[in-house]
Amino acid sequence: MTRPGSDVEHPFEPLWRGMLVYRVLTLVSAAAGVLLSLDDYASRAGALAVLAAMVAWTAASGYLYLRRPVGPDRRGRVAAADVVVTFAVMASTPLVQTPEQLAADAAVMGSIWTSGPVLACAIAFGIPGGIVAAAVISAALAGFQAQLEAELPDIQLLALAGLTIGFASTVLRRSAERVRRAVASEAAMAERERLARAVHDGVLQVLGYVRRRGAELGGPAGELGTLAGEQEVALRTMLTSGPAAVDERGRRDLAAALRGLGSSRITVSAPAHPVELPAHTVDELMAVVGAALANVALHVGPDAPAWVLLDDVGPGVEISVRDEGPGIPDGRLAAAEAEGRLGVARSMRGRVHDLGGTITCDTGPGRGTEWIIELAREDPSWRTRSR
Amino acid sequence: MADAITVMVVDDHPIWREGVARDLTERGLDVVATAPDAGAAVRIARAVRPRVVLMDLNLGETSGVQAIEGILEALPETRILVLSASGEHADVLEAVKAGAAGYLVKSASAEELLAAVRRTADGFPVFTPGLAGLVLGEYRRLAGTDHTGPEVPALTARETDVLRLVAKGLTARQIGERLGVSHRTVETHVQSTLRKLQLHNRVQLARYAIEKGIVEE
Numbered sequence: 001m002t003r004p005g006s007d008v009e010h011p012f013e014p015l016w017r018g019m020l021v022y023r024v025l026t027l028v029s030a031a032a033g034v035l036l037s038l039d040d041y042a043s044r045a046g047a048l049a050v051l052a053a054m055v056a057w058t059a060a061s062g063y064l065y066l067r068r069p070v071g072p073d074r075r076g077r078v079a080a081a082d083v084v085v086t087f088a089v090m091a092s093t094p095l096v097q098t099p100e101q102l103a104a105d106a107a108v109m110g111s112i113w114t115s116g117p118v119l120a121c122a123i124a125f126g127i128p129g130g131i132v133a134a135a136v137i138s139a140a141l142a143g144f145q146a147q148l149e150a151e152l153p154d155i156q157l158l159a160l161a162g163l164t165i166g167f168a169s170t171v172l173r174r175s176a177e178r179v180r181r182a183v184a185s186e187a188a189m190a191e192r193e194r195l196a197r198a199v200h201d202g203v204l205q206v207l208g209y210v211r212r213r214g215a216e217l218g219g220p221a222g223e224l225g226t227l228a229g230e231q232e233v234a235l236r237t238m239l240t241s242g243p244a245a246v247d248e249r250g251r252r253d254l255a256a257a258l259r260g261l262g263s264s265r266i267t268v269s270a271p272a273h274p275v276e277l278p279a280h281t282v283d284e285l286m287a288v289v290g291a292a293l294a295n296v297a298l299h300v301g302p303d304a305p306a307w308v309l310l311d312d313v314g315p316g317v318e319i320s321v322r323d324e325g326p327g328i329p330d331g332r333l334a335a336a337e338a339e340g341r342l343g344v345a346r347s348m349r350g351r352v353h354d355l356g357g358t359i360t361c362d363t364g365p366g367r368g369t370e371w372i373i374e375l376a377r378e379d380p381s382w383r384t385r386s387r
Numbered sequence: 388m389a390d391a392i393t394v395m396v397v398d399d400h401p402i403w404r405e406g407v408a409r410d411l412t413e414r415g416l417d418v419v420a421t422a423p424d425a426g427a428a429v430r431i432a433r434a435v436r437p438r439v440v441l442m443d444l445n446l447g448e449t450s451g452v453q454a455i456e457g458i459l460e461a462l463p464e465t466r467i468l469v470l471s472a473s474g475e476h477a478d479v480l481e482a483v484k485a486g487a488a489g490y491l492v493k494s495a496s497a498e499e500l501l502a503a504v505r506r507t508a509d510g511f512p513v514f515t516p517g518l519a520g521l522v523l524g525e526y527r528r529l530a531g532t533d534h535t536g537p538e539v540p541a542l543t544a545r546e547t548d549v550l551r552l553v554a555k556g557l558t559a560r561q562i563g564e565r566l567g568v569s570h571r572t573v574e575t576h577v578q579s580t581l582r583k584l585q586l587h588n589r590v591q592l593a594r595y596a597i598e599k600g601i602v603e604e
Contacts, residue, residue: 201445205400208493213406215496229494255524259476264494269516269554271524272480307516307556312524314531322555370555 010070011176015123015169020062023116027058030113040106046096050089050109057085058113065120079124082117083133090114090140108145118158122165126173130162200235207232233263252282254317258289258310265303266293270310275317277377284355285319285373288348292321292371300325316376324368328361391417392508395437397428397454398470399447403493407441407470410497416504425449429457436462439508442487444471444478452478455485468507470500480521483581484588489513514577519553522580526550529587538590540583549576 034041034051041047064078089110097106108114114137122130138155145151207228214225246252254277255270262268277285289308296306300323309320345361348371352359357375394416398404401423408418420435422428424446432440440458444451455467469482469490479490489512491503503513526542542550545566552562559570559577566573 198447202400205403205493209402209406211494212497232494267516267556269520269523270476271527272477272521273524273528305556307554309516309520309551309554311551311554312527314527320555324556 011172011179012123012169013070015165015172016065016070016075019116019119019123020065022119023058023062023113026111026113026116027054030054030107030111033107033111037106040098040101041096042098042101043096046092047109050092050096053085054089054110054113057082057089061085061120075120076124079117079120079129079133082120083136086110086114086117087136087140090137090144093144102145108141114140115158115161118162119165122162123169125166126170127163127166130164130166130169131159132162134158134162204232204236207235229264246279247276250279251276252279254282254285255310255312257282257286258308258319261289261293261308266306266308268308268310271312273312275310275312277317281355281375284351285375288351288359288373289319289321291348296321296323296325296369299328316374318375319373320370321373322368322370327363327365327367327369329365391415392439392504393417393419393435393437394504395420395422395428395432395435395440397422397425397440397446397451398443399423399445400443403443407500411501411504414497414501416501423447425451425454425457428454429461432458432465433461436465438466439504440465440467441470441504442467442482444469444475444482450478452481452485455482455487459486466507466510468503468513470495476517476521479518480525483518483522484525484584486585488581490515490518492517511574512578512581514553516554516556519550519577522584523547523550523554525584526580538587540587542580546576546580549573550580553577 031051031054034047038044038047061078061082065075067074090108093109094102096109118130118133118137121133125132134155138151138158141151141154141158211225211229211232214221214223214228217225253274255273255275258270259268293306293308296304304323304325307320307322309318309322311318311320349359352373352375355375357373359371359373361369361371363369394411396404396408396411396418398407398421404421404423408421412418419437420431422431426449428440428442428446442451442455446454451469451471458465458467467482467487469479469487470493471479471482471490483490488507488510489503491500491513492515495503506513523542526540526547529539530541532539548566549562552565553559557565559573562573563570
């Protein structure tokens with residue numbers, strides 16, 4: 001029935017509809033009260049006329065409250081008119097009721113129906129509206145009925161209704177405004193991102209081209225090309241890895257994190273789909289891969305190429321960090337570890353073992369060094385993942 | 388010059404389009420056409436029938452994957468080499484599944500590009516470690532999904548070994564030495580992993596079309 005998003009555009013609709021349902025129910029109750037004791041009135045015609053006016057006003061005000069397009073201004077005016085009409089209905093009490101009725105503290109004309117405008121004003125104007133309307137209706141109640149003490153509980157209820165509904169309306173207005181602003185800024189962000197993608201793509205193209213031409217021309221142009229190439233890699237990495245997002249389950253995409261390591265020296269191969277693991281696990285694995293890559297730069301050379309492969313085997317993941325350096329001579333790792341001076345192997349092993357995984361080193365003269373980290377997935381949900 | 392490889396360059400950025408076209412022309416290739424978007428690429432390719440299409444994936448409002456599908460539908464013999472700066476690995480995987488014969492990043496040098504175009508024209512896949520990682524990942528993903536069946540492609544143990552070694556940066560020759568086979572055999576394995584994926588993709592597309600009533604069964 002309601003359009004999607006209509007709660008954001010018209011947050012007060014449920015309150016207004018609820019108020020009108022209340023109005024109709026109280027009208028039925030008040031009408032029953034009048035019709036059942038019609039013989040008691042000083043003027044039967046007068047009582048019926050007031051009842052007819054109440055029915056007519058309920059219908060007219062209901063139509064005006066809900067007519068589209070709805071606007072706060074019209075609703076405010078109708079709510080104010082509602083107070084005046086209701087006051088008039090109550091003012092007819094001394095004219096249609098007998099002195100006996102008044103003395104016996106019979107219900108004021110309109111009875112419980114008269115609380116309606118308090119709710120309407122509270123919704124339309126917040127707490128001040130609710131309080132003012134409650135005061136007016138209470139004054140009428142006190143003025144047109146003989147026994148003030150008997151009305152005190154009713155007056156308290158009116159004040160309470162004005163206050164609570166007014167408060168609810170004020171809170172609703174504020175949060176609706178906040179939601180509206182959030183939706184607007186989200187749309188603006190999305191648009192900015194779309195524009196940024198086009199701009200970034202253009203910048204990447206130009207940087208990539210400068211790098212290529214620079215390399216071909218050599219000399220000072222070559223240096224410019226190198227600089228452009230570094231910036232190209234940095235920008236592309238930022239764009240493709242995005243923010244290091246940790247999702248609501250505390251998981252992070254290991255593939256995206258590893259891709260962030262890619263450079264002109266480091267080639268990263270990973271699946272196109274996200275490889276999600278607990279954020280802490282990803283942090284630790286990244287530290288291990290980082291240490292292995294630092295080792296390549298230290299022992300093979302700062303410009304030595306290295307390859308990182310993330311293989312999402314399913315029940316687990318395997319990461320390989322490979323270089324084509326001279327390899328680690330037999331026994332050197334163990335010897336260094338025994339001397340207690342080797343941080344690299346120990347810290348890498350320690351981290352992987354703490355995660356419950358294994359790390360092995362495949363090395364030898366002429367075949368470089370390859371670290372292989374294997375880690376089983378903790379939860380079996382990998383099998384049900386979908387695109 | 389008569390048997391020079393005919394090439395078409397598709398890129399939405401004029402600086403790249405013209406630059407790459409000039410580089411290839413200077414090195415003896417015959418650049419027969421250029422196009423800025425997917426629609427023009429399909430139209431022009433059908434008219435000039437190039438041997439190799441160099442395809443950027445990010446074509447403004449249109450996508451290179453659409454262009455690849457359109458070109459191969461009309462000209463199945465055309466070889467398509469993706470040359471992309473976007474680093475959009477998901478797009479690269481889609482392009483390869485749609486039938487692209489290889490993938491090169493735009494930061495590759497003019498010599499690397501020339502070699503890749505020559506290889507593509509000769510019918511060999513241009514397989515970077517990054518592409519091997521994507522293809523390997525796709526097979527792993529397919530194996531992990533629930534709907535396994537005869538039609539879901541799977542790697543043989545040897546193909547898995549080869550793909551993993553390519554992804555780790557080894558050359559075909561190095562892989563051949565490690566596995567005790569010729570580098571030609573390694574190339575064949577690599578090619579077969581791509582072909583199975585492309586065939587699977589075509590079957591999926593056809594099934595989708597039949598299900599949606601786009602084509603008659």
